[in-house]
Amino acid sequence: MEGSLFFLFFLFHTLFLAESSEISIQERMLLKALGLNGKPNPVNPGPVPKTLWSIFKKGIQNDNPCRMEGFEVPGNIVRSYRNQGPLTSSGAPHQSLCSRKHLFFDLSAVEKKEQITLGQLEIKFKRNTYDGQQFQLRLYRILQMSLKGMRQHKTNRKLLVAQSFRLLHKSLYFNLTKVAEDWTNPEKNMGLVLEIFQNATSTKSSSTHCEQINSFIHASLFTVSLDPSGCKTSRTKRSSSSSLPSPANICKKRNFYIDFKDVGWHNWVIAPRGYMANYCHGECPYPLTEMLKGTNHAVLQTLVHSTEPEITPLPSCAPTKLSPISMLYYDNNDNVVLRHYEDMVVDECGCR
Template identity: 25%
Template sequence: MLGTVPLLALVLVLALVLALAKPACPSVASAASQRAEALKRLLEVFGMEDPPAPPAHFKQPPQYMVDLFNTVANADGVTKNPDILEGNTVRSFLDKTHGEKMRFLFVLSSVAKSEKILTAELHLFRLWPRATNGPKRHHLCQVSVYQVLEKSELDTPGGKKLLAARLVSLQGSGWEVFAITQAVRDWTEDESSNQGLLVTVQGLGGGPLGPPPLQFASSSDPHESKKPMLVLFTDDGRRGASLPVAGFPDLGPQAPVLPPEMSVPKLTGPRSTRSLDRLQPCQRHPLSVDFEEIGWSGWIISPRGYNAFHCKGSCPFPLGENMRPTNHATVQSIINALKLSEGVSSPCCVPDKLYSINLLYFDDDENVVLKQYDDMVAGSCGCH
């Protein structure tokens, strides 16, 4: 019997240890699930169900898309010129014909059915003309872009449809842009109708030129920045309350706004510090969003992160105009101060101006997308 007492005590100790250890596992699981849920909600803010897979190999984004991002946004992605973009999304697609000259194919499977196609542009890089020994009789040629309707009948009237045509100089090099919006709308409505584009170069009278004095870079061009590209300006219908701002938004620290009648008492000690925090007037504070820390740096090209800012502080009575209160907040402040109704709190310190940000990123098909998101940065704070 004496031997069973220590054994019983050991069993009780082990049971107690196991009981105390059990909450640690749910805690870890809870933290992991909470992070997963938080990232899922953040993806919803960015209009995605899952984060795109990073490109398998290093890819240089088209220079056009990089330049467009830098024109629209600052280094943190905050919109500095809201009137440039048509819609809120710009998608770029590279040619998939593997270098076939004057024939181009762009796969648009990543464009959602709900996305409204506003403008579609074919970007072709005009190469330097080849040197010829004969006299230069022409300085211009006619370039035509056709939508292919039937590959096997390109020479018949029903085999192709003219989308754009214009005169192009035979001197120099550079980008030529052609509007092909209707063809892309057809392709997004019926994916099987996408049989590509055909580009022809003719003389001023529409006659053939041989050999062709004008050539465009193909998808096999060693220079990534010269490859043929389709650019779509679209709108996905996601709009917030952000208002366009004239010029570049001032995102410096917001000065505290104290009504002249209020003075902050001098307090000391830990509890006093907490009390002082509550007495700090409503103002804007930094809130850093780091995409690398979140684990999104593999597919986001720019920015690497941004400052979302947040509003914190008190809205003490009386509310001065410098606290930008709404009429409702002023009335609520009076009711709260005079205790005219039970359960009425003082107004809250919240953003009263919001700015949009822009992301430049690779989608699941390794196409580069520029997307603008409303209401992502607190521009200033007020009592509401």
């Protein structure tokens, strides 16, 4: 991601008491940097999936914000989509059919610059009781939909998965990465059809088995994507001299906490509620010491300033090392998003 999101946060916070029109401009800049087309206003937000909470609490592993450890794939954005598909026609073409669902997930929030590295469908059941009964599952991708409703012809859908399963205390997961890639183009997203059949060899009545399947609770889709602009190929190592003492007016890191409630973001930012962003402030006097981590340019600039102070200013105090944070929030479509952001916390300062 170009530039530092930290500076946008700092700018927005310092202008919070300014005119509302100015605040709006700064807020739009920051929301755009966060990958949002406007300030989210959750209407009917769903619960945060346990998987996303788990990844968020672990933090960014190995100082690498461009890999999602929980999913073991490259990426810095995870989105959770709820099923928006309606219940399809109840007319069953086979007596053994227990349930048919039309699944639809809106992936319009995925930006063109993002690379989908994982698409995972999760299917849950409310009551997972095991009685030895086996079911058959078929998952189709819809290729065409009529104006009068969905037709169940083979030419209009493609079989993606066909497998047997038992009702156990766990979810069913299916890798739909290629499908999710296609769905970033809304014209190619017609959704899925999920069909579940009872085993034809069963000795129990069809209603007994179908009652268990009809306790189907929901399907959700996870996507992991990589925004290359938010990744760095290398990171600056922490200098051992950062802990050396310095006078109060010398360039150094200052503590600065951003509370999302103060900027009116608490209703859509799930976690964290705020974070220690910090900032750099202080003088860069001549001669520059090693502690101030001055660049060659800064050293020469202070040297020239010592001879011509009225013409050449001293170098500026600026961040020399920044670190990422993770954010959990609801996007403009009420989807739950976990995203890693570079350059959000100032760790070290120096003269530039």
